[in-house]
Amino acid sequence: MPHEPQPQRPDELDAEAVRTWSSLALAALGRAREDIDAINVYPVADADTGTNLYLTAESADRGLAEAFPEVTDGTAGTSLAEAVRAWAHGALVGARGNSGTILAQLLRGVADVLGDEPAQRAEQAQQAGPGPGGLLARALTRAAEEAYAAVAHPVEGTMLTVAGAAARAGEAAGAAAGTAAEVARAAYDGARAALAETPGQLAALGRAGVVDAGGCGLVVVFGALWQALSGQEPAAEPVRAVPVPQSPDPCAQEEDGPAYEVIYLLEASEAAVGELRERLDGLGDSLVVVGGDGLWNVHVHVDDPGAAVEAGVVAGRPYRIRITHFGDERRRARGERAQRAVVAVVAGEGLAGLCGEAGATTVLVRPGEPPAVAELLDAVRRAHAREVVLLPGGAELRAAAAAAAEQARAEGVRVAVIPTRSAVQGLAALAVHDPEGSFDEDVVAMTAAAGATRYGELAVAERQSFTSAGICQAGDVLGLIDGDVAVIGSGLAETAEAVLDRMLGSGGELVTLVLGPDVPDAVAERLEAYVQQGHLAVDTVTYRGGRYSAPLLVGVE
Structure with missing residues (x-):
């Protein structure tokens, strides 16, 4: 059951305020998701920034909800430190895309300040400003600093610029002895002003006549913060510098650059992550590595997804690996569905690369850790096709594949599960896959190839x-x-x-x-x-x- 936001005192910054901020941000991003997707042109015109921010916020809100157990025995509830850390952790493990990964690091920066013990928070607040909003101002500053540090090559005119402007405006309000609500309002106004300037800072935005999509989402998040602390609802539409074209076609932009987006969670030491950054920076672009304390979220755009995953294997233990081909995303951005796609479940990065090169959407699994139905269903959705052939790759996955197929069919996707029992049968099926032929004939041919292997x-x-x-x-x-x-x-x-x-x-x-x-x-x-x-x-x-x-x-x- 969704949390009902509660009104806060303007100088109150506690666990309930964080919970209210999260609920309001999730709802506002849900309302703005399609509009933000429509103006997404940088760094890749794949029309998914609003969706990625929403899904990241949803994971963060879910993590926060789990930190609020039902209190029935009169004991004290969740502390501010517990709440904000759970919120940031939820964002980290569920971050989607470039924008979602940066949002996760922004929330981690907030948690690094608000998650301190009370005495340490008081000291930081005193350093930030004499008013009750000083602590929040310091948290927003730390968030912007950590977000910039997480991006391998920061670019101005993006959500980083918006985060930095919001932090500076919040600092000024905190130094002037403002309340937490006043700091939040200053940050929101600073973010809106910075967003309006982004088309003049980034050529891709200027050509398309739009503001930065990630920055637009961040303005929504800052607006939710102000609403949580003041009870006043922000304007429905974020500020834009110039009118958005009636029919913007973000996919008309140049499609140069890496072909794949690779995202995974990584258990590794900080030293190993430092070496990983250098290795991934040489493989592609849009590199963002966020997290800490042994758990990281890695995001990069590359032409060789296998090499990107292998770099994670060298650094530590990668899991929840997602590999997305931008051709599929650009097609989705144009509102198009492929007629047919293949989803293959494989154990091994090299196999995932082989299947990916053959055009399949892959689900990479570890021995003893079979994918859940939700993970298979997510892969079918990412394939974004009217017809999907699902290759489970093991007899033990057949039930989960069948359940995912049934749910996808309820969403209007035609799905066939080919009962492959080994990766080599999946490779044989892929070798005869004919996306131009009829669905039934293709399924029969792939099934026959797998069965004959x-x-x-x-x-x-x-x-x-x-x-x-x-x-x-x-x-x-x-x-x-x-x-x-x-x-x-x-x-x-x-x-x-x-x-x-x-x-x-x-x-x-x-x-x-x-x-x-x-x-x-x-x-x-x-x-x-x-x-x-x-x-x-x-x-x-x-x-x-x-x-x-x-x-x-x-x-x-």
Whole structure:
């Protein structure tokens, strides 16, 4: 049940004020979302800034709500520090896009000040100004500082500019002994004035005749802050410097630049993140890394999404990985849906890259962490097509895939789930995918290709156990064929050769090998030579699966 905003005293800055600010900001961004999407031209004209800000605010509000347990025993409620930290954490884990990631860092900056212990907050407030609004002014200043620091190459005329102007205006009001509400009003007015200037600061905005979309959303957030502390509702429309064209076409802008947006959460040390920033900065642009205390949200635009994810693997533990092709986003921005798309669930960054290059929207999973129905449904929505072919990649994911497909059908999307049980079957299905043919014929062809692909996998036994091939010991190499253990060996290459003999015994034209991250190239060379010597008419292709993929996957078509 949504939280009903409560009126605040103009000098009151407590947990309930933060909760009210969050609720009002979420509602206001919801109202403004489509308008903000329509003027989104920078850094990529993909018409999703309003949506990304809204979804980030929604995650933040959800995190904040979880910090407010129902109080039934008369104990004290949530403190200001607890509330603001939960709010910032919710934004961090749910940040979407460039704008949402920056908003998450702005809220973290606020939390770095308001989340201090009472004595420390009092000291900071005294330093910021003599009035009761001094603490809020200091929080807004810290927020702007941290947002600028999080962006690899800050650009003026963006939401960073708006955040900086709001902070300076708030500081001036705090220094003049203003109340928290007066500081909030000053920040809001400063943000509106700065937003009006953005078309003159950024050429892309000037050409399109619009203000910065991220800055526009930030004005909405500052307006919600002022309303939370004063009870006065801001004007319905943010200030614009020049009239917006009747039919703005943000996608008419140049489409140069990286092809993919990559976002993931990362568990890593601060030192490792410093090295990650340098590596990602060399791979692409629009790099924003926010967070701290071991948890980070990484956002970058690149041409090689696999390399961006691999950089995260080197730095720590990446998860909740989202890879979006800007061609799909630009099409969505024009109000167009692709006729057909493919969504593939894969384990391994290399496999995700392969599927992405083939045009699929990917869901990257870790062993033992299957995607939820909501994650699969989100991928179907991101594909933005009238028809979607879903490749679950494992028998254990079939139920979740079916549930996601059912929900997508209720939203008007035609979805077919092809029961792929291995990544190599998904690759085979993608190889025959024909987006220009009829949906039914395409599904039949992809299903037939997947079904005609026998799949094998090599794994290392963790303990002694009984298998369909006999008793294995811990450390033995297991060769599975179509899901059952067929060979027990002591070495990876030798066991793989035995698996290939059995799989090719009934014929085949193409062998696909997918190597895990720790398998040397020499193993692939040995297996390729082994196939060629024994089966002259069989071709072999080899890929790298990347981290989280099995030691070796084998497909025979």
